[in-house]
Amino acid sequence: MNPKGLFNLFRTQQYRNWISLSGLVVATASFFAFLFLFVIDIIAHHGNPYMGILAYIVSPFFLGLGFVLIYLGGWLHRRQLRKGQAATTFQIDLSRARDRKTLVAFVAGALTFLLVTAFGSYNTYHYTESVNFCGQTCHTPMNPEYTAYLNSSHARVACAECHVGPGATWYVKSKINGVHQLYCTATDTFQRPIKTPVKNLRPAQETCEQCHWPQKFIGNLDRTFSHFLADETNTPFTVRLLLKVGGADPAHGPAGGIHWHMNVANKVEYITTDDQHQIIPWVRTTSKEGVVTEYKDPKFKDDLAKHTIRRMDCMDCHNRPAHDYRSPNDAVDLAMTLGNIDSKLPWAKSNVVASLIAPYSTEDEAVGKISTTLRKVYPKYEKIDSLVAAAQDIYKHNFFPEMKVAWSAYPNNIGHKNWAGCFRCHDGQHQTADGKKKIEASNCNACHVIVAQGNGEQLEKLNPKGYNFFHLDGEMNDFSCNGCHTGAFTK
Ligand code: HEC
Ligand code: HEC
Ligand code: HEC
Ligand code: HEC
Ligand code: HEC
Ligand code: HEC
Structure with missing residues (x-):
């Protein structure tokens, strides 16, 4: 490369080709995306562990890809020359209509690409903060917490409000942790169940007390x-x-x-x-x-x-x-209080609890076996379908055999x-x-x-x-x- 650097790059004949030029566009776009994410990262009200991945891993990756394209274009060019072929450089001559069209198309394409990158990185940033991302994207490991959360009094509080927040040191910790979590999910090495107390959950002064005023008299x-x-x-x-x-x-x-x-x-x-x-x-x-x-x-x-x-x-x-898994006793008590399970049905409490706590290894297996067990116990009961549905519903909301999670996993x-x-x-x-x-x-x-x-x-x-x-x-x-x-x- 010309030692005077990037500015002189495109004066050099060998880089004047479409591949190198596209590489330059990709590199520029990802450089701006990086700058943008870096600035958000510094000024954001509260950080987000996946920002680190975007800002310091994903955008530099594309920056690198851009440079690879630039050099690839140059290398192909030199190879063509060596082989004595006519090299595909271009000379833009604005007096030629064809060149003007190509240039306009290229500039339009490049601008669109830049806009899409900016828009895309902004949206990705928001997405990684959202409850959907935390609760659903890495479905298996977070499914229990997400399901319980949707049934809690904090269902309208974003995961990040409690799990990530202001304060530089916690921010760095949670960011490193975010990378670690992503790694564990990708390689399927996460703990089952996930261990608590969560070591890098921030102290209550920075989470709960942002919304709940400790001085309040209840x-x-x-x-x-x-x-x-x-x-x-x-x-x-x-x-x-x-x-x-x-x-x-x-x-x-x-x-x-x-x-x-x-x-x-x-x-x-x-x-x-x-x-x-x-x-x-x-x-x-x-x-x-x-x-x-x-x-x-x-x-x-x-x-x-x-x-x-x-x-x-x-x-x-x-x-x-936010993640309270009901004990089978309490869950059946609630269903009986609400009338979802008929409290006049002899031994209903005991039988439903027994069907819930039998060992199952997947949710599908549990749902099937709860139905067979209860149908066997109450062969003549006319409302058996609603009894089975109520029991299955309790199971799905409180038991997660794939993650070995249930009320007994977390005090x-x-x-x-x-x-x-x-x-x-x-x-x-x-x-x-x-x-x-x-x-x-x-x-x-x-x-x-x-x-x-x-x-x-x-x-x-x-x-x-x-x-x-x-x-x-x-x-x-x-x-x-x-x-x-x-x-x-x-x-
Ligand atoms: C109101 C605050 C709050 C919200 C909102 C919240 N969490 Fe939690 N979370 C906690 C607390 C507190 C713990 C347990 C800490 C402990 O026992 O050390 C926890 C624990 C966890 C654990 C560890 C396993 C466990 O069950 O203890 C995971 C995983 C988790 N939360 C994920 C999420 C996800 C995903 C969301 C959003 C869908 C979310 N949390 C929303 C406060 C919250
Ligand atoms: C972003 C704001 C926010 C944060 C952060 C938050 N809460 Fe809450 N919390 C609420 C709101 C809003 C309600 C009331 C929900 C309702 O009444 O529907 C509530 C309700 C509660 C209740 C009463 C309902 C119940 O489940 O018994 C308790 C207890 C509680 N929060 C504890 C906590 C603790 C502990 C933390 C920290 C881990 C925390 N909250 C963090 C907003 C928040
Ligand atoms: C010593 C244990 C303990 C500590 C520490 C504690 N609480 Fe509580 N809190 C309780 C109990 C017990 C209740 C009664 C409600 C219940 O059983 O769910 C309660 C009730 C509440 C309620 C519900 C009030 C309502 O009207 O329903 C809120 C909100 C709450 N606490 C917030 C907090 C916050 C915020 C902190 C930290 C600054 C805190 N609590 C610290 C034990 C505690
Ligand atoms: C020696 C064992 C034992 C001890 C100790 C004990 N319980 Fe119980 N408790 C039982 C049994 C057995 C039942 C009946 C459960 C059933 O039939 O569902 C029961 C029923 C209950 C019930 C109503 C049904 C239910 O499942 O909630 C409550 C509430 C209760 N106990 C509270 C307590 C409290 C609070 C303490 C501590 C002060 C306590 N128990 C100590 C054995 C015990
Ligand atoms: C240090 C405070 C404290 C002491 C002492 C205490 N309790 Fe409680 N008790 C609580 C709290 C808090 C709850 C509410 C738990 C909740 O919100 O789920 C409770 C709930 C209960 C319940 C209802 C539980 C249920 O699920 O039905 C019973 C019954 C009870 N206590 C009996 C007793 C008896 C009997 C004693 C004396 C041996 C006792 N408590 C001593 C704090 C206490
Ligand atoms: C880490 C230990 C610890 C835990 C856990 C704990 N407490 Fe306490 N609590 C204390 C101490 C220490 C005192 C002060 C006792 C004294 O002054 O003699 C106290 C005092 C109290 C008092 C008397 C406050 C007053 O007016 O002077 C109440 C009521 C109480 N606790 C309820 C609860 C309830 C309910 C829970 C469970 C939700 C709970 N505590 C959990 C350590 C604890």
Whole structure:
């Protein structure tokens, strides 16, 4: 090449051919696409992991391709000369009508190409940010999260709002992670199920708190949990709770209740000893005045320095805000409450749950076998089609055998029935070194009062002071709920 570089390139005879010229157009277009993506990348409100792939891999690839074309044209030209053939260079002579036409056609073609590239890279950029891209393009690995997300209260929040966002360091991390994910999907080496906690999910201050104001005072929430037992009559068993969610900022209401942990006035830190953050043997609180209190489970004898101290945030309780897979018990309870499954049908709760939890290796297999199983159990039931459809529907929304995903794959930390949840700390065991102080709020009425319980008329007798929890045939007030409750009771 002429040492004076690109500008002199087309003075050189050998590059004056259509292949080299097209190469120049491709190179120019991808250079502009790169510049464009690079600028968005720097100024964008929040980054996007796939931008990195576009800006630093795809557009340089086309830039390279452009150069290859330029040289290819030159090389072919030299070869033709060497072989003594008439080389296909061109001399543009604007006085010739044919040359004028060719030039106009070429310039028009080149401009269109540039426009299409600019438009295309802009749209690709938007597409990689969209929920469709995250949820559907890499269908198999993300299908469970996407399906659950569409059923969550965050179905209108883009994946990127929680998974990618402002903040330079997280941005770089998520970008590297995006490349890694694409690689894993392409090579089919992704984990099944995908592991949580997600290591590079940004802290709640940068995600949840962009929309939810931690100072907000919520107060008491009235929640009704409707269940049916796994017995012959599917006995209804309803618990109505007044949850003391409260608030964390005295400027907006009494600071206290469940949202006391929100780090507005005080800091809660902890360590975990397992991957899924289910065992929390040590907790430390620091009040606004600087009073530090350490609580420990007496069984924990390990050296504290070996563990990472984490600061509690929204996601230590709300860890499934967008991807909650319902347990088969809860899903069937809901279908019965809504009337999609008839609660008068003997043993319906138990049988449907059993059909859902049998081992299946694909969704198609499950859907087929759920139908055969239930038809065998209820050969004479006239509404069998709707029963089968309701069971299959629950399966499709909550079980993903291809990814080994179901409720049991991901702990949900918001309560304490199927998972330890709040009882990871509030189990009455964690205490100060002198044993004088335990984590307060480790009794049944600290977080909620049971205002009504049972079924039928019992539910109309509200008790503002709260009932003791009446469990099957006795009072129950210990912390072992998840020792029995796995989310899949059958008879
Ligand atoms: C409201 C915030 C929010 C939105 C919106 C959201 N996610 Fe998540 N996502 C989370 C949280 C929180 C976790 C779990 C973090 C943990 O337990 O460490 C998670 C976990 C995941 C995981 C890891 C596997 C798992 O199930 O825990 C994947 C994959 C995922 N999300 C993909 C998506 C996709 C795809 C979308 C859009 C269709 C999306 N997310 C939308 C908050 C969100
Ligand atoms: C882009 C804004 C946005 C972000 C980011 C966001 N949320 Fe939400 N969240 C909402 C909206 C809007 C609703 C109300 C939805 C409705 O009522 O239909 C909501 C509802 C909720 C609810 C109440 C409904 C329920 O499911 O119990 C909780 C809890 C919640 N969000 C927690 C979180 C957590 C935790 C995070 C961070 C991982 C988060 N949100 C991130 C917008 C957001
Ligand atoms: C100690 C655990 C815990 C922490 C930490 C926590 N929450 Fe909650 N939050 C709860 C519980 C329990 C409820 C009651 C609702 C439920 O059971 O789903 C709740 C309810 C909510 C609601 C629903 C209110 C409604 O009207 O339905 C929102 C929104 C919410 N929290 C947001 C947040 C945000 C944002 C953060 C972080 C700044 C946060 N929470 C931190 C436990 C917690
Ligand atoms: C990481 C450990 C940890 C987890 C998990 C946890 N808490 Fe706490 N919680 C604490 C500590 C520590 C205190 C302060 C206790 C004290 O002051 O004695 C506290 C205090 C409380 C209080 C009393 C607040 C006040 O008004 O003083 C309530 C209510 C509460 N927690 C509810 C919950 C609920 C509900 C959950 C589950 C959704 C939960 N906590 C999960 C550690 C935890
Ligand atoms: C640290 C706070 C805390 C303590 C202590 C606590 N609970 Fe709860 N409990 C919760 C929260 C939060 C929920 C709501 C979970 C949800 O939103 O899914 C709940 C839900 C429940 C439910 C309804 C569950 C369902 O799915 O039907 C029952 C019943 C219950 N608690 C009983 C008890 C009993 C009995 C005790 C005493 C041994 C107790 N709780 C102690 C926080 C607590
Ligand atoms: C010794 C085992 C055991 C322990 C511990 C236990 N349960 Fe249960 N619980 C059961 C059984 C068995 C049933 C009946 C299930 C059925 O027939 O569907 C049941 C039923 C329930 C139901 C109604 C049906 C359902 O599936 O939701 C609730 C709500 C409940 N238990 C809450 C709790 C709570 C909260 C705790 C902890 C305070 C707890 N249980 C501790 C064994 C236990």
